[in-house]
Amino acid sequence: MAQKDTVERILDAAEDLFSEKGFAETSLRNITTKAGVNLAAVNYHFGSKKSLIQAVFARYLTPFSDQFSSQLDLIQQQERTPEQLLKLLLITLTKSGLENPAKFAVFMRLLGLAYSQGQGHLRKFLTSEYGDVFKRYMKEINRITPQLTPVERFWRIHFMLGAAVFTMSSVDSLMAMADHDLGIESQVKDVVGQLMPFLASGLMAVENDES
Amino acid sequence: MAQKDTVERILDAAEDLFSEKGFAETSLRNITTKAGVNLAAVNYHFGSKKSLIQAVFARYLTPFSDQFSSQLDLIQQQERTPEQLLKLLLITLTKSGLENPAKFAVFMRLLGLAYSQGQGHLRKFLTSEYGDVFKRYMKEINRITPQLTPVERFWRIHFMLGAAVFTMSSVDSLMAMADHDLGIESQVKDVVGQLMPFLASGLMAVENDES
DNA sequence: TAGTGTTTAAAACGTATGTTTGAATTTCAT
DNA sequence: ATGAAATTCAAACATACGTTTTAAACACTA
Numbered sequence A, B: 001m002a003q004k005d006t007v008e009r010i011l012d013a014a015e016d017l018f019s020e021k022g023f024a025e026t027s028l029r030n031i032t033t034k035a036g037v038n039l040a041a042v043n044y045h046f047g048s049k050k051s052l053i054q055a056v057f058a059r060y061l062t063p064f065s066d067q068f069s070s071q072l073d074l075i076q077q078q079e080r081t082p083e084q085l086l087k088l089l090l091i092t093l094t095k096s097g098l099e100n101p102a103k104f105a106v107f108m109r110l111l112g113l114a115y116s117q118g119q120g121h122l123r124k125f126l127t128s129e130y131g132d133v134f135k136r137y138m139k140e141i142n143r144i145t146p147q148l149t150p151v152e153r154f155w156r157i158h159f160m161l162g163a164a165v166f167t168m169s170s171v172d173s174l175m176a177m178a179d180h181d182l183g184i185e186s187q188v189k190d191v192v193g194q195l196m197p198f199l200a201s202g203l204m205a206v207e208n209d210e211s
Numbered sequence C: 001t002a003g004t005g006t007t008t009a010a011a012a013c014g015t016a017t018g019t020t021t022g023a024a025t026t027t028c029a030t
Numbered sequence D: 001a002t003g004a005a006a007t008t009c010a011a012a013c014a015t016a017c018g019t020t021t022t023a024a025a026c027a028c029t030a
Helices: A002-021 A028-035 A040-045 A049-074 A082-093 A101-116 A121-144 A150-169 A171-182 A188-203 B002-021 B028-035 B040-046 B049-074 B082-093 B101-116 B121-144 B150-169 B171-182 B188-203
Strands: none
Touching: A002 A028, A002 A040, A002 A049, A002 A101, A028 A040, A049 A082, A049 A101, A049 A121, A082 A121, A082 A188, A101 A121, A101 A150, A101 A171, A101 A188, A101 B101, A101 B150, A121 A150, A150 A171, A150 A188, A150 B101, A150 B150, A150 B171, A150 B188, A171 A188, A171 B150, A188 B150, A188 B188, B002 B028, B002 B040, B002 B049, B002 B101, B028 B040, B040 B049, B049 B082, B049 B101, B049 B121, B082 B121, B082 B188, B101 B121, B101 B150, B101 B171, B101 B188, B121 B150, B150 B171, B150 B188, B171 B188
């Protein structure tokens, strides 16, 4: 089947180039050249550039969303720590076609772009398609942080998201920087190991009222 | 003086549009139309679109960098908590043409773009122009976190940067979301108030070795 | 006021983009 | 093996972009 080959080659090339240069800066000619397919193939198989962008996300998010939803079913009403809840998310992520650390970094970079270059159509697509699973996870977070006000919880979730997306979006160059400045070679899983206690501690922080 | 009017009108329009849509998605025609000036004015006054982008950053960063450098001189070898050090940064930010919360949000959005859409030329421009002040602040951070290894410190700094930039980049829509979901109207300074204990707690987090 | 340098204006240039077209080719069930 | 459907291909289309050009309008000194 020549079709699926072409479709996957386009998706592979697109996700690479998107994560490197962003959506607008990546042309269909860049993509089709790198994929080794004809220019018109994108519009033939996906309809438009916008639909291609959505397809790149769907390829990862759909299997992840399904698996994560099952995981959430399993841990219903168990005792959980913030670290455990974070670990559940990351474990599931790395079992949805993102086992490869490089792929994982690429995906996080795409996720960051989805926010910063939020094309509107992408925002709508993601929330309409995967919003429910996200809300279910949020409910688990609520359970383990009863001491937080809704406002505190709301913002801390987004602070966590920001720390994760931002750093993982440029994890390659940051690891290179760490190597250059500190002489220490890291791997993506090491960074994730650094990230989790940071996030957990931030989430559980207690207000400090001494001005 | 007709010149300065045109230059400032261009800078105002450019920073608005850049922060809304990103650099590549904002055309010179968008900018000059919004600014009410001729299309050629950008190339005449700034030389190129790239130089305009740099000028937008320089307008805020140069006064900030100067003031922040002075502040760092003053607090040399004083006792400091993480909160105090963070507060120093934010106070100085809001005293460098960013008193207005809306302006502050716009600036943070631009900062986020500088990372995610890092045009190469922008990265070079920013580090060559303002890298020294950043390094001095980093040294202050080192002083108050002697318990951290260099690697831990390195990553936590970037986690903090990510949380701040990411959330402040879309602080408008997030505040609207908080209002919609929780029925609570916030202001930018409230969000900053939420952010600081989160960052401080994350920075000072202690490793948790019970798997 | 005359003249010189600076700024604005309208138009065009060359290039790159996303998309569409229609013919050629391949695929595959009959 | 044949014919219909699916796919690939080269080419062109329309549009938008950053930049350049040339002339007009302006500001200010002498």
